[in-house]
Amino acid sequence: MFQYWSGTNPEKLGKGEAEGLSQILERLGYGIEPDARLGGAVPKLTGWVGIFRLEVNDLSYLSAEYLTATLIAHLAIVVASGDELPNSVEQEYLRTYLESLIPLTRSERSRFQAHLQLLLQEKPNLRGLKARIEAVSSETRGAIAQFLVNVAVADGQASPKEIDRLTKVYTLLELDSQTLYSNVHNISANSVNSRPAIEPITVRAASPSQGHRIPAPAQNSLVLDMSIVESKLSESQEVSSLLADIFGEEPPVSLGASPTEIEAGIAGLDAAHSQLLQALAQKAEWRRAELAAIALALNLMLDGALEVINEAAFDQCDNAVIEGDDPFEVNAEVLQELLA
């Protein structure tokens, strides 16, 4: 096409030439992106342009929403690309949810799709966006940032490269990098929480970009989502029973121990430890020196021996039989149970 339309400069169209091209295409029922008449760049002959079928008459101007949408698309592609293009999951997310974030008119929509294709071909960078970002209100910036994080995480993870780019974009958007980390974290953590039926992640509603922001619900009205409470309760119930298995009383050791074992010792302990355990029954409270003497006589080391005995007590009664450290206290109940 450009072969027939090229003018004086073999590489680039003049402004007049570009506008003429747009007009001709419009008469033929096609639109072109970028369109010089709408403030778009003048197409380069060596670069790409997007051609799309016009369903209604083309526009005479582009709405602020459209401009914001292209800005978001631009940023999103930069963020999600890493070195290559955004992967298909991310592209899909971008296409599907951007339109729900920012409502476009029908004619803008097809133009936007062409623009998006073009961006994907061009592999944009972050240069020259300052003025476009400044045109956006600060609330919208917050929503944009959140959306970008969603795109980056759409494929299950924000890779370090994506984080790196997001950091730069957040700086451009004049947002704190702390906000970035908590945004990424919360999205990742929530998908991990895998609440069924609340997916894919819903992007913040369309309102912020409209300029008429619905005021945030007053802080003092607290509404609990009882269905979430229910699911939390049942999850917690599962945790409780899981943990009860671990922390709970263990089933009593089988009583069918062979006679020789019983002779050998109490509660699965060897002879020396059993004797020490029996010695403990003499008093409710012991000084370290007293116990150490008994242990020595039995050829045991006190701390190690008490550890072994208490371990056995835990196995059988889920509690220690002797506690403290000079003086030691004997738990009579456990001791009874062990000696029984």
Next chain:
Amino acid sequence: MTNGNLIKAKDRDMVIQSLQAGVVPRKGQHFIQVGRVEEIKAVIRDLDRMGEGGSAIRFVIGEYGSGKTFFLSLVRSIALEKKLVTAHADLTPDRRLHATGGQARSLYAELMQNLATRTKPEGGALPSIVERFVTSAVSEGRDRNIDPEAVIRERLEHLAEMVGGYDFAEVIAAYWKGHDNGDESLKMNAIRWLRGEFTTKTDARQALGVRTIVDDANFYDQLKLFTQLIRLSGYAGLLISLDELVNLYKLANTQARKSNYEQILRILNDCLQGHSVGLGFVMGGTPDFLMDTRRGLYSYAALQSRLAENTFAVNGLVDYNNPILRLGNLSPEDLFVLLGKIRHVFAFGDRAQYLLPDEGIQGFMVHCSQRIGEAYFRTPRNTIKAFIDLLSVLEQNQQVSWKDLVVQVNIGAESNPDALVPQAEDEDDLATFRL
């Protein structure tokens, strides 16, 4: 709420008192655990694998107030029940994974101080563990009619192949000799050596005849050696729990930060490749510590690739085998369930003793949100304290209606100590009551 069993007074008091003091209870966390069933299952799998001679590593990432510390503490309690030995420490500017000025040794010393077993959950279990090992060697020696010291050396023989293994075995043998000869100071010196309390090699040589000490350069190797001793003593393994990793992120010196991340990489590699038998790590950190590409773990390329989350875990599919476990912030619904559980514990698990109905909890939450906005569930520590205070007052003044009391709760927002910006000193964290 929890299963119908009553809760023992001892357990109940421990939970309530800890929460009231604003700290995580050491036992009984399971009474108040809300949700996170998959995370807990993942960790339990880790612990079981460690018991079978495997290794594990998890980074528990969550924002301030998301319950990292609580989660780590729960993991420790589970580990103790699984017959693992645990050791925990908070990283601080003076306690790091890598250092040249004694900060790494000081981390090791802190870990050894907090060494806990099921029978000594409050820490200080080092002598018990060593004695348990020696005792079993003694009884084996008796059975085989040989010198216990020979058994000790025999059992520790394979440690000699590990870095520092020879001296480690010497120290354990010294402990036995001290016991055998009634030389308390020799025993004490062996324990001091194991705790990392010797600061000069000369002292160690005079006291124990060994040429090395635990220092900044070898503390991780020492942990590996110690893990082997623990396994030889009959425990399943050693779980190291490190909190406040954000302190590494806060290190101003780039080189110091990098060296610490290098150490993390080494630990991570050892764990993932199974070089550290029976040794596992859980580490708690904030999202910025993980994700900051200039100063966080992501700034270190080799860690980046190993920590990258699974690309196939999309759309609610989750890979809980990734070393990173993310904890989301508490939602109001989580808090509602949590307060319900606290009420349950407070009433000894007896529904008939509940001091206020569900509407009471909601009323309390509404009140808190009016006072401090979102912070009441984002940083729940104060909210929980205030709630327990409320329950105590209700308990002691049965004539008062919760409706009158709830509106009087005085609660303050708390500040995030993890933030890089230094906080003002005059934060008042108290939740108070007036009747």
